[in-house]
Structure formats: structure tokens, C-alpha cells
Amino acid sequence: xxxxxxxxxxxxxxxxxxxxxxxxxxxxxxxxxxxxxxxxxxxxxxxxxxxxxxxxxxxxxxxxxxxxxxxxxxxxxxxxxxxxxxxxxxxxxxxxxxxxxxxxxxxxxxxxxxxxxxxxxxxxxxxxxxxxxxxxxxxxxxxxxxxxxxxxxxxxxxxxxxxxxxxxxxxxxxxxxxxxxxxxxxxxxxxxxxxxxxxxxxxxxxxxxxxxxxxxxxxxxxxxxxxxxxxxxxxxxxxxxxxxxxxxxxxxxxxxxxxxxxxxxxxxxxxxxxxxxxxxxxxxxxxxxxxxxxxxxxxxxxxxxxxxxxxxxxxxxxxxxxxxxxxxxxxxxxxxxxxxxxxxxxxxxxxxxxxxxxxxxxxxxxxxxxxxxxxxxxxxxxxxxxxxxxxxxxxxxxx
Amino acid sequence: xxxxxxxxxxxxxxxxxxxxxxxxxxxxxxxxxxxxxxxxxxxxxxxxxxxxxxxxxxxxxxxxxxxxxxxxxxxxxxxxxxxxxxxxxxxxxxxxxxxxxxxxxxxxxxxxxxxxxxxxxxxxxxxxxxxxxxxxxxxxxxxxxxxxxxxxxxxxxxxxxxxxxxxxxxxxxxxxxxxxxxxxxxxxxxxxxxxxxxxxxxxxxxxxxxxxxxxxxxxxxxxxxxxxxxxxxxxxxxxxxxxxxxxxxxxxxxx
Numbered sequence: 045x046x047x048x049x050x051x052x053x054x055x056x057x058x059x060x061x062x063x064x065x066x067x068x069x070x071x072x073x074x075x076x077x078x079x080x081x082x083x084x085x086x087x088x089x090x091x092x093x094x095x096x097x098x099x100x101x102x103x104x105x106x107x108x109x110x111x112x113x114x115x116x117x118x119x120x121x122x123x124x125x126x127x128x129x130x131x132x133x134x135x136x137x138x139x140x141x142x143x144x145x146x147x148x149x150x151x152x153x154x155x156x157x158x159x160x161x162x163x164x165x166x167x168x169x170x171x172x173x174x175x176x177x178x179x180x181x182x183x184x185x186x187x188x189x190x191x192x193x194x195x196x197x198x199x200x201x202x203x204x205x206x207x208x209x210x211x212x213x214x215x216x217x218x219x220x221x222x223x224x225x226x227x228x229x230x231x232x233x234x235x236x237x238x239x240x241x242x243x244x245x246x247x248x249x250x251x252x253x254x255x256x257x258x259x260x261x262x263x264x265x266x267x268x269x270x271x272x273x274x275x276x277x278x279x280x281x282x283x284x285x286x287x288x289x290x291x292x293x294x295x296x297x298x299x300x301x302x303x304x305x306x307x308x309x310x311x312x313x314x315x316x317x318x319x320x321x322x323x324x325x326x327x328x329x330x331x332x333x334x335x336x337x338x339x340x341x342x343x344x345x346x347x348x349x350x351x352x353x354x355x356x357x358x359x360x361x362x363x364x365x366x367x368x369x370x371x372x373x374x375x376x377x378x379x380x381x382x383x384x385x386x387x388x389x390x391x392x393x394x395x396x397x398x399x400x401x402x403x404x405x406x407x408x409x410x411x412x413x414x415x416x417x418x419x420x421x422x423x424x425x426x427x428x429x430x431x432x433x434x435x436x437x438x439x440x441x442x443x
Numbered sequence: 444x445x446x447x448x449x450x451x452x453x454x455x456x457x458x459x460x461x462x463x464x465x466x467x468x469x470x471x472x473x474x475x476x477x478x479x480x481x482x483x484x485x486x487x488x489x490x491x492x493x494x495x496x497x498x499x500x501x502x503x504x505x506x507x508x509x510x511x512x513x514x515x516x517x518x519x520x521x522x523x524x525x526x527x528x529x530x531x532x533x534x535x536x537x538x539x540x541x542x543x544x545x546x547x548x549x550x551x552x553x554x555x556x557x558x559x560x561x562x563x564x565x566x567x568x569x570x571x572x573x574x575x576x577x578x579x580x581x582x583x584x585x586x587x588x589x590x591x592x593x594x595x596x597x598x599x600x601x602x603x604x605x606x607x608x609x610x611x612x613x614x615x616x617x618x619x620x621x622x623x624x625x626x627x628x629x630x631x632x633x634x635x636x637x638x639x640x641x642x643x644x645x646x647x648x649x650x651x652x653x654x655x656x657x658x659x660x661x662x663x664x665x666x667x668x669x670x671x672x673x674x675x676x677x678x679x680x681x682x683x684x685x686x687x688x689x690x691x692x693x694x695x696x697x698x
């Protein structure tokens with residue numbers, strides 16, 4: 045029997061028992077929706093961390109000792125770090141063997157609901173334009189040069205349009221561009237040079253509701269690029285030994301807390317998915333066994349008309365999979381759309397950074413979720429299909 | 444049989460019977476019950492072109508006999524041959540193909556698929572075959588005309604009376620141009636007039652197409668129909684009468 049004819053027969057049979065078909069579709073929907081949303085959330089979190097690390101562009105990040113988690117949180121989630129390290133440490137770090145570039149950064153934030161700030165609680169990264177290798181390359185590529193004083197670039201989610209002015213601490217800056225999204229707090233951050241930060245601090249004494257205070261000769265962190273061929277882990281170790289009071293974190297170990305959170309989320313969701321799968325399998329096996337049992341005579345008639353055992357198995361699988369296809373597609377679509385619509389809320393609630401996966405990754409996740417729902421329905425359908433098809437047709441027709 | 448997957452309908456050669464049962468027994472066994480012998484060492488040959496009527500009381504083994512002939516039930520002992528091919532020496536797939544190509548079945552119970560239209564039901568055996576002929580639709584419509592149901596092809600079975608449904612089943616049984624038509628109590632649920640119409644239809648099909656028919660019934664008033672009459676009692680078959688109408692071969696091989 046050709047596949048097309050089998051599918052038509054499967055569709056007609058499925059339409060003939062709408063309640064059963066709905067229940068199968070709901071199971072496929074639930075499996076696909078949960079699997080796809082889990083995959084998108086976890087992939088989005090991992091992708092976000094990857095992009096954030098790439099945005100920083102540092103092989104090693106040097107922070108005040110014990111402040112690694114705080115700095116990660118500042119970059120990813122906007123919880124501002126109050127920890128500082130001496131500016132003189134920048135030179136000490138730069139002198140360590142294997143360090144190609146050491147560039148300081150200062151992390152600031154705008155005031156909450158103050159008339160002197162256009163945006164409330166905005167995270168601000170101030171970098172040294174002479175040594176920076178994180179924002180500067182992008183600036184040269186996109187804007188043809190570095191940022192001047194009273195100029196800024198923003199993350200992708202900064203609401204002020206490009207080429208408009210943005211005011212912080214009563215200090216007006218020209219927003220020259222926006223960076224690509226990372227799904228982290230960097231998307232809601234403003235990037236300025238250290239001279240601009242100091243100028244803003246000076247101006248804030250007279251223009252702001254509360255002045256901006258940048259501790260003298262202090263920086264928040266030092267971004268390090270190692271020399272070609274150098275092992276970042278060894279360089280980090282050398283920095284920790286050579287410069288007292290700092291921690292040096294290599295790129296793969298950056299955002300360790302967030303990575304653990306995402307791994308935890310994946311673990312919990314996999315457990316829930318396994319439970320959902322087990323429950324759905326029980327329901328599906330019961331439903332499909334009942335359906336196959338009720339149709340024993342009909343299947344016996346098909347055998348009498350010339351259907352082989354294999355055709356009966358394929359027919360029963362096709363019926364279940366046609367319905368699963370509809371339910372699974374709907375589930376995957378709802379999950380993909382739902383996560384895209386509410387991803388900011390979900391990520392905030394779960395406390396993880398998130399960037400919506402791109403076309404290829406999204407397609408792979410949808411295909412995987414659909415595949416899982418098809419597999420569950422297929423396995424559940426195969427159990428009664430093999431049993432009923434193995435029965436003697438004459439006995440089946442006697443029922 | 445050739446070694447290929449395709450099973451050709453057996454061609455009658457004038458010497459070999461179309462249906463041959465040799466020492467066929469069928470015993471039903473079920474847990475916690477005594478075995479029931481439905482067929483007892485039956486030797487039976489049906490020549491091409493015969494119309495065999497098998498009568499007997501309920502539970503005499505008539506339906507089991509048809510199921511065994513069609514390869515729908517495996518005999519406990521003995522051999523079943525259709526056109527010389529031993530059915531149970533074939534794998535399931537080839538046995539199914541042989542059944543599809545050679546045997547048409549008219550069931551005792553309602554057997555139309557409710558989700559399909561009348562025409563789709565009639566076409567079902569073609570759909571289950573290895574290749575669907577482009578002329579299948581026309582042939583199916585012609586068969587529906589022949590059974591007096593022209594114009595209802597788009598209806599669903601539930602809209603038809605029991606007699607009309609049985610006519611559709613007959614059309615479905617004939618759509619593959621089978622050489623053997625097996626009818627299991629085809630009139631058991633019908634009123635007298637419809638029963639007469641259905642029997643007339645089967646006889647007309649036999650007369651016009653030369654299709655071999657084996658019909659089982661418990662209806663005493665059908666005695667005398669067909670070309671040969673057999674009686675079944677407790678799983679055994681014995682000859683009741685030789686009518687010699689519509690069949691040139693001499694009935695044979697009944698023990």
C-alpha cells in the first residue's frame with residue numbers, strides 16, 4: 045500500500061474518532077512544546093554566555109580578589125559591583141609574562157528615577173580607549189574611529205535612538221551606535237571612554253541630583269589579551285601570583301555561577317521532561333491499545349482484503365503519527381513563539397542571561413522536539429500495532 | 444512460485460483444482476478450556492468455475508472452513524493450496540498478496556470501513572495491492588452499477604441499508620477480479636426479499652464471470668442453489684447433492 049494512500053486512510057480514520065485523536069494530539073503537543081521550550085531556553089542561555097564572553101573579548105579577566113561572581117553578575121545581570129582594585133595593578137598585570145594587552149574598565153550605573161538621568165539604573169562600562177580591545181575594534185569597523193568625550197555606544201536594548209543625545213547625571217552624551225545583542229545586561233548598558241566617565245563625574249557635582257563618585261586611582265576590572273601561543277590558564281596563574289589582591293579568571297571559567305544555573309535549569313527541565321514523557325507514554329499506550337482493540341475486526345477485514353502484517357503495523361503507526369504531527373507541530377510553534385514573546389520575563393524569573401537562538405539552532409531545536417514527540421507516539425503506537433497485527437485475522441474478525 | 448515478491452494469481456490449467464484442502468484440521472485452544480476441533484481432517488477440492496454451497500448448523504465449522512481456504516486461519520494440520528500454491532509455505536507478505544490477487548471475501552458481519560465512502564471501500568483491495576490500475580475507478584463504478592448501487596459511490600456506508608451495504612461488500616470482493624469468491628453467510632442479517640436479491644446477484648456473477656464461488660450458510664432454503672452442495676457437521680464435510688449446473692467439471696475429491 046502506498047504511503048500517500050495510507051496517509052489518506054490514516055487521516056480519515058483519525059477524523060472518525062475525534063476524541064481519541066485530540067488526546068493523542070494533546071500528548072504530542074505537550075511533549076513537543078516542553079522539549080522545544082527547554083531546548084530554546086538552555087541553548088539561549090548558553091549562546092548568551094558565549095556572546096557575552098566574546099563581546100568582552102578577553103582571554104583573562106582580572107578582578108578584585110573574591111569579586112569574580114560580583115563582576116560576572118554586573119556584566120550579565122546589571123547588579124553593579126562595588127568592589128575596586130588599584131589602578132596601579134593595571135601596569136603590574138601588563139608586566140606579567142604572556143600578557144599582550146591589559147585594559148582597565150570601570151563599572152558605573154545611572155541613578156534611580158532621577159530627573160538628571162534619562163534612564164534609570166542603566167549599567168555603564170567605561171573603558172580605556174588607548175588599550176581597549178573589546179569595544180574599540182567594533183568602533184573602528186562600524187564608526188571609522190574611536191569615541192570622543194561626550195560620546196557613547198549602547199547595547200542593543202538601549203531605547204534611545206542612535207544619533208540622539210542621552211543624559212546621565214545631567215551630563216549629555218551623543219549615542220553613536222548600538223552593538224549586536226548578547227542577551228545579557230550588556231544589551232542594556234552604555235559604553236563610554238574613561239575620559240568621558242571622569243568628565244561626567246566632574247559635571248555631576250553641579251548637574252546631578254546626586255554626584256557620580258569614581259574612587260581615585262581605582263578600576264573595576266582589567267581585561268587581558270594574552271600573547272599568541274600563550275596558555276591563558278598559565279597567564280592567569282602568573283597574574284594571581286604576581287599581583288596581590290586580585291583574581292584572574294580565564295574565559296572558559298567566566299560566568300561560572302551563570303553556567304551552573306543554566307546546567308541546573310537543564311537538569312530540572314530534563315527531569316520534568318522525562319516525567320512528562322513517561323506519563324504521556326502511559327496515556328498513549330492505553331489510548332492506542334484501546335483504539336487498536338476496538339478496531340480488531342476492521343483490521344482483520346483489511347488482512348482479509350490482502351493487507352500484510354506489515355501494512356497493518358504501518359497503517360496503525362501512520363494514524364498515530366498523522367495526529368502526532370499536527371499536535372507536535374502546534375506544540376513546537378507555540379513553544380517557539382511563546383519563548384520569543386516572553387523570553388525577557390522568563391530569563392529574569394529564572395535568573396539567567398538569554399538570547400533567542402538564530403535560525404539554524406532554532407530549526408534544530410524544533411526538529412529535535414518534534415522528533416521526540418514522534419518517537420513517543422511511534423513507540424506507543426508500535427506496542428498495540430505489533431500485538432494486533434500478529435493476531436490471526438480470522439480470530440480478530442470473530443470479535 | 445517464483446522467487447520474486449510479486450505473487451501472480453494462480454492460473455487454472457484445467458487439471459489442477461483452484462482450491463485444494465488435504466487432511467486439514469483446525470483445533471482452537473484456549474487457556475482453561477477444552478480444545479475445540481472446528482475442522483476434522485478435511486479433504487476437499489473445488490474446481491475453477493464451481494459454485495459450491497456449504498450448509499450446516501451453527502458452530503459446524505463453516506466460517507472456519509472459509510477462513511482456512513482464504514489463509515486467514517492457519518490449520519492445525521494439513522495443507523491448503525490455492526491454484527497449487529501451498530498457502531502456509533509462503534511468508535505473510537506473499538500470502539497476503541496472493542489473497543489480494545485471488546480471493547474476494549463477502550463477510551457475514553458489516554465489514555465496510557465507516558470512515559471511507561462507498562467508492563473508497565470498493566477500491567480498498569486495489570489500494571492494498573502492489574499497483575493500482577488507472578482503470579480501477581471505472582471498474583469499481585461499473586461493479587457498483589452491476590450490484591444496483593450506481594449513484595451512491597460518494598455516500599458513506601452508514602447511509603445505506605444492510606442489504607445495500609452487503610451489495611457494496613460484494614462489489615468490493617470483485618474489484619480485483621478474483622478467481623475465487625468466498626461468501627460467509629452473506630444473507631444472514633437480511634430480509635427474505637433482499638436475501639433472494641443477493642443470492643440472485645451471486646449466481647449472476649458466477650454465471651457471467653465464471654468466478655468460482657464457495658458460499659457457506661445455515662439457511663435451509665438455500666439448499667439447491669449453486670452447482671454443488673456440501674453439508675458440514677461437527678467440522679466434517681460430506682457431499683449432499685451434485686447439481687451439475689454451470690460447471691463442466693465433475694465434482695470430486697470429497698471424502
